[in-house]
Amino acid sequence: MEGAEGTEGTHAAHGAMTSGMACLKEQSKSAPEEISSDSRPHVTFLPQPQIAVFESSWVLERARSFKMAKQLYEVFERDEVTDDMLLHAAELFSQNYAVWGEHSSRQGKRVILSARRLRPQYLPTNSRASYVRVTVDGKLAGNAFACRWPWQGKTICWVTQLVVGMEYRDRGLAKGLLGALREDVDDIYGIMSSHPAACLAAGASFGGSIEKISLDFIAKNAVSIMKASPISYVRNANLRGSLFDTTDSTGLVSGVNTEFFVDHQEPLEALSKVRELWNWSLGELPEGHEYLLIMAAKRRLSRPL
Incomplete structure (x- = not known):
């Protein structure tokens, strides 16, 4: 009985398969007609895509910090510089210039400059000195001092200080x-600085590019130009580098030994980036030294009226 039930069950299953195959054959015959009826062109409308833009709080804050609504450059001759201007200039310097390095007894502390020292050091009475500042939205963002003196029938313009507030750097200030310091009477420009960015800005503003600086010009004229300066620290600077001493092994090419031992971490980081983009010819930066840059003025092209 079990066998009969099993056989019956088998036949039932076989019958179902036969019936199913017949059904498939029937469907296959009618399939072309169905495909033909659906082959007509038709358009399907999809929901309109929506695009959402997400900006992180960091990006928004960064954008706000870079926004500078108003920049104002002002140039003052020595007699026009007030004590209040010098007070703000001293604050800018002391808060942004540099910190003392490991070879200083004040390592890690900020380099401080008082307002009372600014006038005799940077605006001496026996010179034609000037001061330029830039304010951003009414706040002092950077400044520079310069001094001019005659040399062999030419006019020397020497940048004696250049400071830009940390929050305003890398913006061309x-x-x-x-550029605001430039005058048509200037024949030669000079600067001493431990920061490659200052040299880069000077090269771009006065000589066209840091890559166009003539080392031969510096080697031939540095001594006599600097000895004629009314600024004591320029006049008494000790020239250093392979440009002035072929036995110099420090890696410095053109510089001065100021024994001003500020921390060089930031300048060296900047130097690494500068070398990726420009041909840097002033060499390495030993402790207690500054770069020396002297260049003939790039004449401005006159424009027709």
Whole structure:
């Protein structure tokens, strides 16, 4: 009985398969007609896509910090500089210039400059000195001091200080300050600085590019130009580098030994980035030294009236 039930069950299953195959055959015969009826062109409308833009709070804050609504450059001759201007200039310097390095007894502390020292050091009475500042939205963002003196029938313009507030750097303010100092009577420009960015800005503002600087010009004229300066720290600077001493092994090419031992971490980081983009010819930066840059003025092209 079990066998009969099993056989019956088998036949039932076989019958179902036969019936199913017949059904498939029937469907296959009618399939072309169905495909033909659906082959007509038709358009399907999809929901309109929506695009959402997400900006992180960091990006928004960064954008706000870079926004500078108003920049104002002002140039003052020595007699026009007030004590209040010098007070703000001293604050800018002391808060942004540099910190003392490991070879200083004040390592890690900020380099401080008082307002009372600014006038005799940077605006001496026996010179034609000037001061330029840039304010951003009414706040002092950077400034520079310069001094002019005659040399062999030419006019020397020497940048004695250049400071830009940390929050305003990498925005072209240094170049703008130096550009504001330029005068048509200037024949030669000079600067001593431990920061490659200052040299880069000077090269771009006065000589066209840091890559166009003539080392031969510096080697031939540095001594006599600097000895004629009314600024004591320029006049008494000790020239250093392979440009002035072929036995110099420090890696410095053109510089001065100021024994001003500020921390060089930031300048060296900047130097690494500068070398990726430009041909840097002033060499390495030993402790207690500054770069020396002297260049003939790039004449401005006159424009027709």
